[in-house]
Amino acid sequence: MGVGTELPQLITEPAEWDATADVIVVGFGIAGACAAIGAAEAGARVLLLERTGAAGGASALAAGHFYLGGGTPVQQATGYADSVEAMTAYLEAVTPEPDAAKIRAYCAGSVSHFEWLEAHGVEFERSFYPGKAVVQPGTEGLMWTGNEKVWPYRERARPAPRGHKVNARAERGGRQVMAVLARRVRELGIAVRYETEVRQLVVDVNGRVVGVCWRDGAAAGAVVLAAGGYVMNPEMVAIYTPRLAEHFLPLGVPSDDGLGIRLGQSAGGDIANMDGAFMTASFYPPAELLYGVIVNKAGRRFVAEDSYHGRTAGAVVAQPDSTAYLIVDNRHMVWPELPMVKFVDGWDSLAEMAAALGIPSGALRKTVDDYNAAAAQGRDPEFGKHPDWLMPLTERPWGAFDLTPGRATYVGFTLGGLRTSVDGAVLRTDGSVVPGLYAAGACASNLAQDSSGYSSGTCLGEASFFGRRAGAHAAGLSGAVSNKAHSAERMKGD
Ligand SMILES: Cc1cc2nc3c(=O)[nH]c(=O)nc-3n(C[C@H](O)[C@H](O)[C@H](O)COP(=O)(O)OP(=O)(O)OC[C@H]3O[C@@H](n4cnc5c(N)ncnc54)[C@H](O)[C@@H]3O)c2cc1C
Missing domain, CATH: 3.90.700.10 (Succinate dehydrogenase/fumarate reductase flavoprotein, catalytic domain)
Structure with a gap:
């Protein structure tokens, strides 16, 4: 399908499928990995489809900051008091059109998400980097990565540093996170197909998404799109974020061509905050x-x-x-x-x-x-x-x-994507759900909306948090049986 703005054509259910799964996840970056793990841990049989020959996507290029707070073990160990209320107030203050339900869920679930990441092998050093930098040069686990101490935000919410960096030097965190999550995907026995570009969604007569197509096709109880952003698609950038077309170097990987967003739109999904972009020099x-x-x-x-x-x-x-x-x-x-x-x-x-x-x-x-x-x-x-x-x-x-x-020299990436519910369900313009379809990560719109309100770590944070949540909910929808109730309870408590 490649770049362009064309929407993929929907396909109706074939008589026979080449494969079946409870949940199909499209894309093996951090959102896809966490969705697949979330679904598998909820008892679903998961098929993870990745267009390139390896796990990683833009996530593997990331420095490795996760924006987390509310009293994480790193904040506690380094002497920074934080609370769910302060984090919520901050994110609401810096976001142009805050989605209260998502911000609340993210802040309330931030400590347990940190614990989930660590339980799955992602390590964070209990140390603080005091300097003003884009990324700390060493392995320190915490630094200021937003505008918390900047006026007027310091008056609206009690400031706390929330930029948690994976225990890797300088900007190598993303690579390490993806290696750890790919190992976890293997350990859980999740089926993965590489060199598999999903080109179309399959719907039943009621418009419910029931599968995907590449050259072959696979049926699923639910599909999670986790296929990245669109910064590498010049036509989409020209339409939605024209500023990025002028003098900005796109930060991303070639597969950031917006195909995931267009797949969602083809099934009736709405888009949100498409003019949002992170930019910096x-x-x-x-x-x-x-x-x-x-x-x-x-x-x-x-x-x-x-x-x-x-x-x-x-x-x-x-x-x-x-x-x-x-x-x-x-x-x-x-x-x-x-x-x-x-x-x-x-x-x-x-x-x-x-x-x-x-x-x-x-x-x-x-x-x-x-x-x-x-x-x-x-x-x-x-x-x-x-x-x-x-x-x-x-x-x-x-x-x-x-x-x-x-x-x-400015660099940038896109922040907008498919409109989703707090559980990752793709929404239509009238707010109703596209049955059977979820989205997470850079192909969905969640917390990050513009450069002014962005804090380093928001993308990996929200992609992993809402990816995991979308996977667990997709597993619930798909009819996967084992552990389902238990997992749904756990996510509610996050
Ligand atoms: C240099 C750099 C540094 C960054 N640093 C940070 C940071 O420290 N902290 C932070 O929060 N954010 C950071 N970001 C942003 C962050 O990396 C991304 O927003 C995030 O990784 C997106 O994750 P994702 O899983 O949605 O997409 P990706 O990681 O891009 O994964 C999407 C995957 O989907 C696959 N795919 C695409 N289309 C299809 C298809 N049709 N079928 C099958 N597979 C498909 C792709 O090949 C890719 O592997 C950085 C970005 C860059 C470029």
Whole structure:
């Protein structure tokens, strides 16, 4: 089927099937692995179909952050108090259109999901990384990966770090998680077929999804789509997230072509938050650069500079011509550790800098003067930048980094997907369920909706949590018998 926007054609039930299962899971990334495990643990006979030759998907590329909280063992061991209420309040505050039921379920189930991950072999070190970074360089199990300490969120919810990273160095966590989950899939005896691209869904006369087709076909009591996002599909990106088409490098794998989303749509599934994308060109680390000010081409500040890098990126692209500069004085001039933003030059005065950057000189001067006057008192009345990062900027020469997409290197991936219930059932536009069909991970819309509200770890967190939940519920629907009631009870308690 490949890229494009065409919806696959539905097929009606054939007289004979090549295979049968209680639950078919489409895609062997983290959402598919957790759905398959969730369904198998609920007693279902599961068939897991993967288009490529190996388990992994984009999940294997991930750094390995999971956004979890509410008092996990890592938070407790490192001395960070957290609660379900604080985590819920935070996610509701940062999400443009919060789905209260999903946020509540996720936060209430976060500690037990952490325990489930560990019970299945995913390890998290009981240690904390205190630096401001995109990913901690070592194996520390916890760091700040969102806007919890950033105004206004720090006033809306008691801040706690929730970025749990798998016990692997630097950005190798995703690979490790997928190796561990693939082992668990083998141990559970789940049937897996590689090199199997599901191209169509099969429905019965009532529109209920009863199977899938590749070259062959398999019947199932329920189907879980876990086939990834659409960042590698230029046509879908042009329609839904056109910003990502301009100057953004897509972060993903070739199979992120939205086929899973289109399969769901073909059976009547609705889509949600399709314009949502995570994007970043982080100028930190080092944290020293947070002392600078970020201005647009009018010379005005527009975001607290200590924001999570995804929030800053979201604010930059919303500026006139998406133009923005990070300005530092000599005292805070250091080189970014990541090769994403470009140093423009240094100047002896702000007037020379403004002239070179095409910014109105008086406006830039006023912005820096106002900022300095308040910073000297440890305040930022305009954007509430945390006092930790406030210091007047006074020493020449002045340096500027260009944050404008196209001149800075931005990367991104999509966040929207099939509209689903809290249990992963795919929903139609009228809110009714497409019978027999579930979706999880990057082909579904769950918690993450835009770059400004994103926290690192939300994708792996929600893909594993709602994937597992979709698998267990699909098993219930499929008529699988053993352990069913027990498992449904367990998920309810999450
Ligand atoms: C570089 C990078 C770093 C990231 N770091 C993090 C992080 O640290 N924390 C975080 O939360 N998020 C992170 N993300 C995002 C996160 O990795 C993804 O959102 C998440 O892995 C999606 O999981 P998934 O299971 O839905 O999709 P995938 O892992 O992409 O799995 C989908 C699978 O479905 C298969 N498939 C597709 N179509 C079909 C079909 N028709 N039939 C059969 N199989 C099919 C694919 O081949 C693939 O194996 C990162 C992303 C990238 C690219």
